[in-house]
Amino acid sequence: MIRPGYLDAHWTKASWTDQGLRDKVGASHWPLPALLSLFLDAGLTLDQFAEGGAPTLTVFGVRAVKPG
Numbered sequence: 001m002i003r004p005g006y007l008d009a010h011w012t013k014a015s016w017t018d019q020g021l022r023d024k025v026g027a028s029h030w031p032l033p034a035l036l037s038l039f040l041d042a043g044l045t046l047d048q049f050a051e052g053g054a055p056t057l058t059v060f061g062v063r064a065v066k067p068g
Helices: 032-041
Strands: 010-012 027-029 045-052 059-065
Touching: 032 045, 032 059
Parallel strands: none
Antiparallel strands: 010 027, 045 059
16 A cells, blocks of 8 residues: 555554554665665566555566576
8 A cells, every 4th residue: 555655764663454564673674676776786687576465466576586
């Protein structure tokens, strides 16, 4: 869910569910462009993406490979 402040990278415990770790220990929030750029900055090649969770998507998966 995109809310005000989405584009700001920050530490948060805000969560839409109490079924995970985010509301208990917190997590770093990264807007999607910044998150994907971290993989590229590490010299990785983005290979595949997936989403999961129902009825609301709660997981975003990335497969990246190190060239060479």
